[in-house]
Amino acid sequence: MKLTEARQQFISSWGAFGTHWGINRTMAQIHALLLINPDPLTQDDIMEELNVSRGNVNMNIRELINWGLVERVLLPGERKEYFSAEKDIWKVVKQIVKERKKRELEPMLSLLDKLEEVEGDKRDKNVKAFIDTVSGIRKLGKQADKTLDLMIKAEENWFVSNMVKLFK
Amino acid sequence: MKLTEARQQFISSWGAFGTHWGINRTMAQIHALLLINPDPLTQDDIMEELNVSRGNVNMNIRELINWGLVERVLLPGERKEYFSAEKDIWKVVKQIVKERKKRELEPMLSLLDKLEEVEGDKRDKNVKAFIDTVSGIRKLGKQADKTLDLMIKAEENWFVSNMVKLFK
DNA sequence: CTGTATTTTCAAAATATTTTGAAAGTTATC
DNA sequence: GATAACTTTCAAAATATTTTGAAAATACAG
Structure with missing residues (x-):
C-alpha cells in the first residue's frame, strides 16, 4: 500500500x-x-x-x-x-483518560454518593434494589477512579510491565 | 431525597x-x-x-x-x-468491555497491522512519522487487548485485589 | 495610524440521529 | 381458523449535531 x-x-x-x-x-x-x-x-x-x-x-x-x-x-x-x-501515544491516552475522568467519572461518583443516601425503608424491595444498584456502581467506580489515577501518574514501562505480571 | x-x-x-x-x-x-x-x-x-x-x-x-x-x-x-x-455491575462492565473490544478494538488492530506495512523509504520523514505513529498505537492497543481479555475472564475479587496491589 | 493577513464567531444550512405511531406481523387462546 | 393480545417494522417527522461561510475581531508590519 x-x-x-x-x-x-x-x-x-x-x-x-x-x-x-x-x-x-x-x-x-x-x-x-x-x-x-x-x-x-x-x-x-x-x-x-x-x-x-x-x-x-x-x-x-x-x-x-x-x-x-x-x-x-x-x-x-x-x-x-x-x-x-502530541506524538507519544501513552501520553495521549493518559491525557484522554485524565480529561474523561474529570468530566464524566468524577461527577457521576458524586451524584452516586448523594443517591445512595435515599430515604426509605430498606426492607422495601424497591428501595433495596435502588441502593444495591447505586452502591454497586459506586464501589466499582471508586476503584476505577483510583486505578486511573495510578495510570495517569505512571510511566508507560512501569504500567505495562505491571499489567504483564498479572498474566503470570 | x-x-x-x-x-x-x-x-x-x-x-x-x-x-x-x-x-x-x-x-x-x-x-x-x-x-x-x-x-x-x-x-x-x-x-x-x-x-x-x-x-x-x-x-x-x-x-x-x-x-x-x-x-x-x-x-x-x-x-x-x-x-x-443483569444486576451484577462487574458482569455488566465485563460484557460492555467484551462487546466494544470485539466491535472496535479488534478491527482497529487489524487495520493497523496492514497500515504498518506501508511501502516507502523509512528515511523519508513522512513515511517514518506514519509508521512510528501507527506502530505506537498498535503496540499499546495490543497490550490493552491482552489486559482486557484478562479482565473479561476474571472474577471481580481477583481483579480488584490485583489492582489494589499495584498501589503498594 | 492604516492596510493587510490571519483568526474567530455564529446564524443559517446541511446532515445525521432519534423518535413516533400506525400498519403489518406474530403468537396464543378458544 | 377467527379473534384478540401482543410485538415488530419502518417511513415520515421531530430533534440534535455538525458544517459552512461570510462578517467581525484581532494581530502584525510598515
Whole structure:
C-alpha cells in the first residue's frame, strides 16, 4: 500500500473510531492528520487535506487544544499559526483518560454518593434494589477512579510491565 | 431525597452519561430503569415510566439484548414479555468491555497491522512519522487487548485485589 | 495610524440521529 | 381458523449535531 492511501485510511478510520467515543468525525480526523505529520500544520493545510471549512477546522482545533492533545506552535518569522499533536501515544491516552475522568467519572461518583443516601425503608424491595444498584456502581467506580489515577501518574514501562505480571 | 426523585435522577444522569459513550439516551435510560427495578418490566411499563413510544422501546430493548445487558423473561401464565437487566455491575462492565473490544478494538488492530506495512523509504520523514505513529498505537492497543481479555475472564475479587496491589 | 493577513464567531444550512405511531406481523387462546 | 393480545417494522417527522461561510475581531508590519 502506498503512503497516500495508507494515510487516508488511517485518517478515515480514526474518524469513525472517534464517533463511537462521543467525538465528532472532523475532530478525530484532524487529530489523526496531526499525529501522522512530522511537522506542524496550518489551518489552511488542514482545510485542504480534509476538505472541511475554515470555521470547522478552527472550532475543532480549539477543542483538541482544550483536551490537551494539540498545541499551537509559532514558527519564527512566520505570521500564521501552526498546530502540532502530541506524538507519544501513552501520553495521549493518559491525557484522554485524565480529561474523561474529570468530566464524566468524577461527577457521576458524586451524584452516586448523594443517591445512595435515599430515604426509605430498606426492607422495601424497591428501595433495596435502588441502593444495591447505586452502591454497586459506586464501589466499582471508586476503584476505577483510583486505578486511573495510578495510570495517569505512571510511566508507560512501569504500567505495562505491571499489567504483564498479572498474566503470570 | 425521596426514592422517586432519586430514581429520576439516576435514570436521567445514566442517560446523559451514555451519550458520552456513543449510546443513545433512551437506550441508556431503559438500561438504568431496568437496573434499579427488582422485578422485570414490560414494554408498556417502560413506555409509561420514560414517556417514550412503543417503537422506540422495542428497538432499544432489542439493542440492549444484543449487547447482552438485558434478557427477555417469560413469566408463567403471562402473555406479555418481560425484560430484566443483569444486576451484577462487574458482569455488566465485563460484557460492555467484551462487546466494544470485539466491535472496535479488534478491527482497529487489524487495520493497523496492514497500515504498518506501508511501502516507502523509512528515511523519508513522512513515511517514518506514519509508521512510528501507527506502530505506537498498535503496540499499546495490543497490550490493552491482552489486559482486557484478562479482565473479561476474571472474577471481580481477583481483579480488584490485583489492582489494589499495584498501589503498594 | 492604516492596510493587510490571519483568526474567530455564529446564524443559517446541511446532515445525521432519534423518535413516533400506525400498519403489518406474530403468537396464543378458544 | 377467527379473534384478540401482543410485538415488530419502518417511513415520515421531530430533534440534535455538525458544517459552512461570510462578517467581525484581532494581530502584525510598515
